Amino acid sequence: xxxxxxxxxxxxxxxxxxxxxxxxxxxxxxxxxxxxxxxxxxxxxxxxxxxxxxxxxxxxxxxxxxxxxxxxxxxxxxxxxxxxxxxxxxxxxxxxxxxxxxxxxxxxxxxxxxxxxxxxxxxxxxxxxxxxxxxxxxxxxxxxxxxxxxxxxxxxxxxxxxxxxxxxxxxxxxxxxxxxxxxxxxxxxxxxxxxxxxxxxxxxxxxxxxxxxxxxxxxxxxxxxxxxxxxxxxxxxxxxxxxxxxxxxxxxxxxxxxxxxxxxxxxxxxxxxxxxxxxxxxxxxxxxxxxxxxxxxxxxxxxxxxxxxxxxxxxxxxxxxxxxxxxxxxxxxxxxxxxxxxxxxxxxxxxxxxxxxxxxxxxxxxxxxxxxxxxxxxxxxxxxxxxxxxxxxxxxxxxxxxxxxxxxxxxxxxxxxxxxxxxxxxxxxxxxxxxxxxxxxxxxxxxxxxxxxxxxxxxxxxxxxxx
Numbered sequence: 001x002x003x004x005x006x007x008x009x010x011x012x013x014x015x016x017x018x019x020x021x022x023x024x025x026x027x028x029x030x031x032x033x034x035x036x037x038x039x040x041x042x043x044x045x046x047x048x049x050x051x052x053x054x055x056x057x058x059x060x061x062x063x064x065x066x067x068x069x070x071x072x073x074x075x076x077x078x079x080x081x082x083x084x085x086x087x088x089x090x091x092x093x094x095x096x097x098x099x100x101x102x103x104x105x106x107x108x109x110x111x112x113x114x115x116x117x118x119x120x121x122x123x124x125x126x127x128x129x130x131x132x133x134x135x136x137x138x139x140x141x142x143x144x145x146x147x148x149x150x151x152x153x154x155x156x157x158x159x160x161x162x163x164x165x166x167x168x169x170x171x172x173x174x175x176x177x178x179x180x181x182x183x184x185x186x187x188x189x190x191x192x193x194x195x196x197x198x199x200x201x202x203x204x205x206x207x208x209x210x211x212x213x214x215x216x217x218x219x220x221x222x223x224x225x226x227x228x229x230x231x232x233x234x235x236x237x238x239x240x241x242x243x244x245x246x247x248x249x250x251x252x253x254x255x256x257x258x259x260x261x262x263x264x265x266x267x268x269x270x271x272x273x274x275x276x277x278x279x280x281x282x283x284x285x286x287x288x289x290x291x292x293x294x295x296x297x298x299x300x301x302x303x304x305x306x307x308x309x310x311x312x313x314x315x316x317x318x319x320x321x322x323x324x325x326x327x328x329x330x331x332x333x334x335x336x337x338x339x340x341x342x343x344x345x346x347x348x349x350x351x352x353x354x355x356x357x358x359x360x361x362x363x364x365x366x367x368x369x370x371x372x373x374x375x376x377x378x379x380x381x382x383x384x385x386x387x388x389x390x391x392x393x394x395x396x397x398x399x400x401x402x403x404x405x406x407x408x409x410x411x412x413x414x415x416x417x418x419x420x421x422x423x424x425x426x427x428x429x430x431x432x433x434x435x436x437x438x439x440x441x442x443x444x445x446x447x448x449x450x451x452x453x454x455x456x457x458x459x460x461x462x463x464x465x466x467x
Contacts, residue, residue, distance in 0.1 A: 012154075014147065014153075014154045014155055014156050015155055015156070016155070016156050016157070016158060017148070017152070017155035017156060017157050018046055018126065018157045018158070019044075019157070019158040019159075020044045020045060020046040020126070020157065020158070020159050020160075021038070021043040021044045021045065021159070021160050021161065021425075021426075021429050022035075022038045022043050022044070022045045022046070022159060022160065022161050022162075022163060022422070022425045022426070022429070023045075023046045023048065023145065023146055023157055023159035023161075023162045023163070024038070024045060024046070024047045024048065024162075024163045024165055024422075025048050025133050025146060025162065025163065025164050025165060025166050025170070025171050026048070026049065026056070026164070026165035026166040026167060026395070027047055027048070027049030027050075027051070027053075027054040027055075027056065027127070027129075027165075028049075028054075028055065028056020028057060028058070028165065028167060028395070029055065029056050029057060029058045029395070029411050029414050029415060029418075030056075030165040030167070030394050030395035030396075030414040030415060030417065030418035031047055031049070031054075031056075031163075031165035031394075031395075031418060032047065032054050032055070032116045032117075032119070032120055032125075032418075033074050033075065033078075033415045033418035033419045033422065034163045034165055034394055034418035034419065034421045034422035034425075035047040035120055035123070035125045035422065036074060036119055036120055036123045036125065036422065037074060037418070037419045037420075037421075037422025037423050037426070037450075038163075038422035038423070038425050038426045039120075039123035039124050039125045039422075040123050041422070041423065041426035041427075041430075041446070042426070043425065043426045043429060044124075044126075045123075045124070045125045045126065045422075046125075046126045046128060046157055046159070047120060047125050047126070047127045047128065048128045048131050048132075048133055048146070048148060048157075049127065049128065049129055049130075049131065050130070050131065050132045051129070051130070051321075052129045052130055053113050053117070053129070054113065054116045054117050054120065054127070055109070055112055055113050055116055056167070056321075057321065057323055058107070058109070058112065058411060059107075059109035059110075059112050059113045059116075060109075060319065060320060060321050061195075061196060061319045061321050061323050062109060062196035062197070062198060062268055062317070062319040063196060063270075063323065063411075064106035064107055064108075064109055064112075064261070064263045064268055065103065065104065065105070065106035065107070065234075065261060065263070065411075066103070066104045066356070066410065066411035066412045066415075067103065067356055067357045067359050067370075067410040067411065067412070068101065068102070068103060068104070068354070068355045068356035068357045068410055068411075068412045068413075068462070069091060069102040069103065069104055069355040069412065069459075069462045070104045070412055070415075071353060071354075071355055071375075071412070071452075071453050071459050071462070072450070072451040072452045072453050073352075073415075073416065073419050073447065073450040073451055073452035074415070074419050074450060075412060075415040075416065075419070076451070077450075077451075078112075078115065078116065078119065079104055079107070081115055081119075082107050082108075082111055082112055082115055085111055085115065086108075086111070086264075087107055087108040087111025087112060087115065087264070088104075088105050088106065088107040088108070088111075088112075088231065088263075089105035089106070089228070089230060089231025089232055090105055090228075090231070090232065091103065091104050091105060092105060092221045092223070092232050092234070093221065093464065094219065094220065094221040094234055094372075095218075095219060095220055095221065096219045096357075096370055096371055096372055097218065097219070097371065098371045098372055098373070098463075098465065099372060099463060099464045099465040100372060100463060100464035101357050101371070101372025101462070101463050102355065102372075102461060102462050102463065103221070103234070103357070104412070105231045105232060105263075106231055106261055106262070106263035106268070107263060108263055108264040109263070111264075128148070128150070130150060130151065131148050131149070131150040132148065132149045132150070133146045133147070133148055133166070133170065133171060134146075134147045134148065134149050134154070135147050135174045136162060136171050136174055136175045136391075137156065138175060138176075138388075141387075141388065141389055142388070142389035142390040142391075142434070143159070143161075143162045143171070143175055143388060143389070143390045143391045144158065144159070144390070145157050145158040145159045145162070146159070146162060146171065160390065160425075160429050161390050161391075161392065161425040161428060161429060161435055162390065162391050162392075163391075163392045163393075163394060163418075163421045163422065163425060164391060164392070164393045164394070164397070165394050165395050165418055165421075166395075166397070167324070167327075167395050167396050167397060168279070168280075168324070168327045168328055168397060169327075169328040169329075169330050169385075169393060169397035171391065172328075172330050172385045172388065172391060172393050172397070173328060175385075175388045175391060176387060176388060177330055177331070177385035177386060177387055177388045177391070177393075178330070178331040178385075178386055178387060179328040179329060179330045179331055179385075179397075180328070180329050180331065181327060181328060181329075182326055182327070182329075182402055183402040184329075184401075184402070189276070190325070190326040190327060190402075191325035191326040191360070191361045191405075191409075192254075192273045192274055192275040192276075192277070192325065192361050193273075193274050193277050193279065193288050193292075193322050193323060193324050193325065194270065194271075194272040194273050194274070194292065194322075194323045194325075194361075195272050195289070195292035195293075195296065195318065195319050195322055195323055196268060196269065196270055196318075196319045196323060197268075197269050197296050197300075197315055197316075197317060197318045197319065198266050198267060198268050198269065198315075198316045198317045199267045199269060199300065199303065199310070199313045199314060199315055199316055200266065200267070200313065200314065200316040201312045201313045201314060202267045202309055202310055202313045203308075203309040203310075203311075203312075204229050204233060204262060204265065204267065204309065205226060205229060205309075206308050206309040207233070207235075207260075207307065207308060207309030207310070208222050208223075208229060208233055208309075209308075210307070210308040210309065211235050216237055216238055216239065216240045216241055217235045217236065217237035217238065218236075218237050219235075219236035219237060219370060220234060220235045220236065220237070221233065221234040222235075229262060229265070230262060230263075230264060230265045231262060231263055231264065232262065233260070233261060233262040234259070234260070234261045234262075235259065235260045235261070236257060236258070236259040236260075236370065237257055237258070238257060238258045238307070239256050239257050241302075241306050241307065242255075242256065242257070242258065242302065243256075244306075245302045245305070245306055249301075251298045251301070251302075252298075253271070253295055253298050253299060253302070254272065254273040254274065254275070254295060255271055255272065255273040258270070258271040258299065258303075259271070266316070267313070269299065269300075269303070271295070271296075271299040272291075272292045272295040272296060272299070273295070273361065274288040274291045274292060279322070279324050279327060280327070285322065288322060289322055292322065293318070296315065296318060297315075300313070300314070300315050325361060325396075325409060326396070326402070326405060326409065327397070328397050329397060329398070329399065329400055329401065329402070329405065330385045330386075330393050330397055330398065330399050331385070331386050331399060332381055332382050332383065332384050332385055332386060332393070332398065332399025333381035333382075333384045333386065333399070333436070334347075334379050334381035334382055334399060335382070335399050335400065335401055336378065336379070336382050336398070336399060336400035336401065336404040336408060337400075337401055337403065337404055338401060338402075338403025338404050338406075339403075340376060340377075340404060341358075341373075341376050341400070341403065341404035341406070341407045341408065342373060342374075342376065343373060343374035343375055343376040343456055344374070344376075344456075345376070345377070346377060346455060346456070347377045347378075347379040348440075349379045349380040349381060349440045349444075350377035350378060350379055350380070350444075350454050350455055351378060351379070351380045351383070351416070351417070351420035351424075351440075351443060351444065351447060351454065352377070352378045352413070352416035352417065352419070352420060352447075352452060352453075352454065353375045353376070353377055353453040353454060353455055353456045353458055353459045354375060354376060354377070354378055354407065354408070354412055354413040354416055355375045355412060355459055355462035355463070356407045356408070356410035356411075356412045356413050357370055357371060357372055357373070357407070357410065358370070358371040358372075358373050358406050358407055359406055359407070359409075359410055360406045369406075372462070372463040372464075373407070373463060374456065374462070374463060375456040375459040375462055376407065376456055377454070377455060377456050378398070378408065378413065378416065378417060378420075380420065380424065380440050380443065381399070382398045382399040382400060382417075383398055383399075383417060383420065383421055383424070384399075384435065384436055385399070389434050389435075389436060390434060390435060391435070392421040392424060392425060392435055393421075394414070394417040394418040394420070394421040395414045395417060395418060396408065396409035396414055398417055416452070419447070419450070419452065420443065420447060423443050423446050423447055423450075424438050424443045426446075427439065427442050427443050427446065
């Protein structure tokens with residue numbers, strides 16, 4: 001850029017809004033778990049969220065469902081509470097090409113939105129809605145707090161530990177931590193973005209009966225009872241029908257398949273795709289939203305015209321946020337590899353055994369690869385960015401390569417890493433050490449008191465192999 005493309009912002013003094021033990025940046029799927037975990041350990045916690053509710057892609061993004069089993073700890077506690085409120089169903093075993101994969105049922109987004117917020121408040125977490133983190137402040141290489149922007153102006157929140165749950169490693173990157181984008185290198189590519197939507201007036205029973213008889217929906221979970229259809233119908237495929245629809249109408253859609261699922265009797269549709277989007281460019285981000293809208297219209301028409309049960313259906317709600325699957329991966333003290341994520345490797349410093357499915361939306365446009373694989377382990381070192389102190393990273397931007405990210409980006413893994421980060425922050429503060437030097441054995445012991453399995457062999461029944 002030439003000098004004329006810059007402006008000079010004058011220096012200014014900004015007020016200190018709050019002081020906390022732990023600041024958690026991002027109130028999506030990961031951040032609230034981290035905040036609750038730290039607060040329940042007696043820490044003063046501030047949770048900063050740019051929207052007006054918690055839950056992120058889980059609720060605002062209408063995703064509703066972890067792609068895998070919730071095996072313990074706070075994530076399972078929250079899901080069980082949602083079930084007790086009628087806001088989630090039973091786990092189910094979905095049939096996929098590799099056999100079966102256990103999946104926690106979808107949740108009702110509005111129930112979950114209220115539940116997560118209440119649990120944070122009950123734990124003593126100070127939530128700041130409609131607040132954006134501008135940058136971290138460093139003191140001798142350690143993060144000392146964050147600068148925020150809100151309707152109240154530009155302010156500072158001091159912290160002993162910051163947990164970056166922004167999904168895009170925004171705090172880590174601005175603090176100078178090294179990272180890679182997507183696959184890494186000059187020609188880096190990332191999994192595509194998409195946008196969920198819901199449809200009402202769907203005859204779900206008719207759809208389920210048709211799905212039992214077709215070979216065009218190879219990946220599926222179809223409940224045996226009408227009651228089970230409320231939360232238990234999951235269908236992925238429709239490839240042949242989609243191709244014919246596009247040939248007949250000339251409408252071009254970007255995905256080879258569609259995933260349908262129910263939550264509280266409502267139909268959720270995952271069917272859009274935009275590749276090659278730089279989500280850090282507001283222009284490209286906006287263009288991706290517009291393209292998703294175009295595709296949503298086409299998919300809704302396809303479903304009405306081609307799929308039994310959708311004859312009278314219409315679009316009910318479109319997610320107000322774009323679903324971003326991949327951006328930055330921090331370079332941590334350990335980089336989880338694709339081979340690691342296939343299971344079989346044990347880490348002494350594991351802070352979670354994860355049973356998420358392998359879920360790859362190919363950056364070049366190939367069909368979605370969704371498989372159930374044996375559980376794997378996430379080392380604590382993946383939460384520790386290089387070159388920056390007093391900062392933990394949790395969620396889909398942990399230190400993992402592009403291949404491992406196909407599992408570690410999923411909600412069970414994100415929630416598990418958030419839980420571990422919250423516990424680790426509390427332990428480090430209590431012991432008067434940096435998070436990098438926090439005693440891992442003590443972190444693990446506290447995670448065990450939450451009922452969280454730490455090693456892959458402790459998780460049973462997450463997958464079954466194809467015959």
